[in-house]
Amino acid sequence: MQNEFKDKVIVITGAAGNLGRAVAEKFAQFGSRLALLDLKQDSLDAVAQALPEDAETRAYPVNLLESNAVNAVIQQVKADFGRIDVLANIAGGFTMGPLMQDTEDKDWDFMLNLNARSVFYTAREVIPSMLENQSGRIINISARAALEGKGRMGPYCASKAAVKTLTESLAAENKFDNITVNCILPGTIDTPQNREAMPDADFNNWVPTSALADVVVFLASDAARCVTGAAIPVYGRS
Ligand SMILES: NC(=O)c1ccc[n+]([C@@H]2O[C@H](COP(=O)([O-])OP(=O)(O)OC[C@H]3O[C@@H](n4cnc5c(N)ncnc54)[C@H](OP(=O)(O)O)[C@@H]3O)[C@@H](O)[C@H]2O)c1
Structure with missing residues (x-):
């Protein structure tokens, strides 16, 4: 499977996040060419190094x-690399909210925007x-x-449900063009932030970022060519 990702x-x-770094490491091992997107230049530089x-x-x-910045950056990636074979949308986040009646517009917007928009x-x-290439994996x-x-x-739940149904819509729209679109449903990921937030938990039950990165690689691979519109649970023992 690994050679197919060369170039x-x-x-x-x-x-630059926990899972994003693990995914970058995995594809780098396979000789892929990586466009690393995140908020901050210095965090990205640290990952690249x-x-x-x-x-x-x-x-x-x-x-x-x-949206304008995203459009510009994707066009820049195309100009720099010539094409895009795989889009791994890893960015996202979580905030524990108050009760719904106490939730402010900004809290709603933050989750829906960060995860779904x-x-x-x-x-x-x-x-x-x-579509031009008649090939792609998202x-x-x-x-x-x-x-x-x-x-x-x-x-948070609404925003991640939106990611799941967006995935299904994108998969339906592109299934005749050799473009697959799938999503992963992680359970609790073993990250430094989760360890700090839940110090008494058994971290062995959580999902290592490398295990999730393996599933990303599978979904990007030719072996998964007939998998589209799927939402794959990766819970470990969490
Ligand atoms: N951690 C879990 O237990 C868990 C469970 C289920 C699902 N997930 C999902 O798994 C994915 C990866 O999680 P993770 O733990 O690796 O998250 P993470 O470490 O917080 O990484 C997310 C990255 O996205 C960046 N980012 C945030 N807002 C952005 C924006 N507006 N534009 C560009 N980049 C932005 C963050 O930058 P800054 O750090 O500078 O903000 C961070 O580098 C997320 O989609 C998350 O929702 C996580």
């Missing part, structure tokens, strides 16, 4: 909530070039919380 152009959003020296990477600082913006700009990160609303997590 493939992989766009990774949230590339930690990758193998011969990895071909470019850093693109961008706010994924600004960002996926809409990147997919909208990338799909036309994948992998979105939803969450287990997409499947059932939980208390004090209303905007």
Whole structure:
């Protein structure tokens, strides 16, 4: 499976985050060409420096909530690399909210924008070039919380449910053009932030970022060519 990714152009959003870094490391090992997107140049530089020296990477600082900026950065990636083979939409986030009646507009907007609007913006700009190539893979990160609303997590659950149904819509629209669109539903990921927030939990039950990155790689691979519109649970023992 690994050779097929040599020289493939992989766009990774949230590339400076926990899972984004793991996904970048995995594709770098396979000799892919990486477009790393995240908010801050210095965080992206740190990720690029930690990758193998011969990895071909470019850093693109961008706010994924600004449509013009997203359009410009995707066009820049195309100009720099010539094509886009895989879009891995990893950027996203979580905030534990108050009760719904105490939730402010800004809290709702923050979750819906960060998790759902960002996926809409990147997919909208990338799909036309994948259609031209008659080839493409889009992998979105939803969450287990997409499947059932939980208390004090209303905007988050709604935003991740939106990622799941956006994935299904994109898959339906592009299934005759050799473009697959799938999402992953992680359980609790083993991250430094989660360890700090839940110090008494058994971290062994959580999902390592490398295990999620393996599923991203599978979905990007030829082996998954007939998988589209799927929402794949990756819960570990969490
Ligand atoms: N952690 C979990 O337990 C868990 C569970 C289920 C699903 N997920 C999902 O899995 C994915 C990866 O999680 P993670 O733990 O790796 O998250 P993370 O470490 O917080 O990484 C997310 C990255 O996205 C960047 N980002 C935030 N807002 C952005 C914006 N407007 N434009 C561009 N980049 C932006 C962040 O930058 P800054 O750090 O500078 O803000 C960060 O580098 C997310 O979609 C998350 O919702 C996580």
